[in-house]
Amino acid sequence: MKILFIHQNFPGQFLHLAPALAARGHHVMALTDEKNQRASPVRVLRYKTPGALDLPPMLGRTYGEMAERGWVAARGCRALRDRHGYAPDLIFGHSGWGETLFLREIWPEAKLLVYAELMYRTRGHDVGFDPEISPGSDEARVGTVARSAHLIQGLVQADAGLSPTQYQAKSFPPELRGKLTVIHDGIDTQKVRPDPQAELALPDGRKLRAGDEVLTYVSRSLEPYRGFHRFMRALPEVLRTRPNAQVVLVGADGASYGGLPKDTPSWREKLLAELDGRLDLARIHFLGRVPYSHYLALLQVSRVHCYLTYPFVLSWSLTEAMAAGCYVVGSDTEPVRELIRDGENGRLVPFFDQPALEAALIRGLAGDPEAPRLRAAARDTIRQGYDLHGHCLPRLIDWVESFAP
Incomplete structure (x- = not known):
């Protein structure tokens, strides 16, 4: 044809x-x-x-x-x-x-x-x-x-x-x-896969490796449609409880789906202002948009990957995170429930339940004993239906x- x-x-x-x-x-x-x-x-x-x-x-x-x-x-x-x-x-x-x-x-x-x-x-x-x-x-x-x-x-x-x-x-x-x-x-599951030797170099020269206590968040733009505000508001308690955790965020300022805030240039600046004095900024790393190889390495070093979304288009980043064998804490919204079953291949929390989100992130960072099973099941989900x-x-x-x- x-x-x-x-x-x-x-x-x-x-x-x-x-x-x-x-x-x-x-x-x-x-x-x-x-x-x-x-x-x-x-x-x-x-x-x-x-x-x-x-x-x-x-x-x-x-x-x-x-x-x-x-x-x-x-x-x-x-x-x-x-x-x-x-x-x-x-x-x-x-x-x-x-x-x-x-x-x-x-x-x-x-x-x-x-x-x-x-x-x-x-x-x-x-x-x-x-x-x-x-x-x-x-x-x-x-x-x-x-x-x-x-x-x-x-x-x-x-x-x-x-x-x-x-x-x-x-x-x-x-x-x-x-x-x-x-x-x-x-999803190309031969390319997007777990790598126990993975490492990610941060802009300050520090290297994060698979097995480190790393919390990751990915979105094309850092905006409420992808739960950026809920994620940021969870960080004070997460960082207080997990003093060795590092948080890495990928995504640009601006808005891909919703609007920008009326009082600040970006949602990142708005949330940082809201949480001023409550965050250990030395442990929070905003990478902006990164080359695909860096993004893949980020997923491979992640101990907990957080994916939140309104009822909206499902992000490729969730399917790729699952293919990479991530321990995913996701929002209990309809598009996410199509892929993740709570306690079977990931953890789901209500989008607006801030204490539940904090507890789920802390549980994963602390070393959830169910993590190996959930990671393997997440990858199997993608290999069996989305490969x-x-x-x-x-x-x-x-x-x-x-x-x-």
């Missing part, structure tokens, strides 16, 4: 799938935003980044931005069609940025697949989940409905959609779920190839 991937930050979720399909003899290309300079495993073309728009406030803004990106992507595809005679058999794009919205009009005969990552919902998910940060007001719920329009349109127009977890698939309306197949992106080469990638290839003309 001629297969065209579309993703503004390609390869994104298609990192393994695109080259695997090319290796099977398919003609694979990708279309991405001109500003995206990530290395690509297949030939990549770029569309012009949408310019600034004079858009209406609030309700129409998201759809306007996504429709504009969709039109820019469609014009790029039209040029491929008209100037080069290109006609794909199959298009596979991420529906989150609107890039697939108008491709039916360019290639009406092509099969159209979308990566359906999450549908915004007004109740039972992230909106209003954490009243301290974002109260579930009528305005917030109305805005969420408005922001969902392009996601619904994208899936309605598609022949089928793919979601990485059951939780994320269930976020879509029942009327559309029949179009969805659930297959995780996959890239043994499970996920073959299923993804079969799913895509099932739409061959």
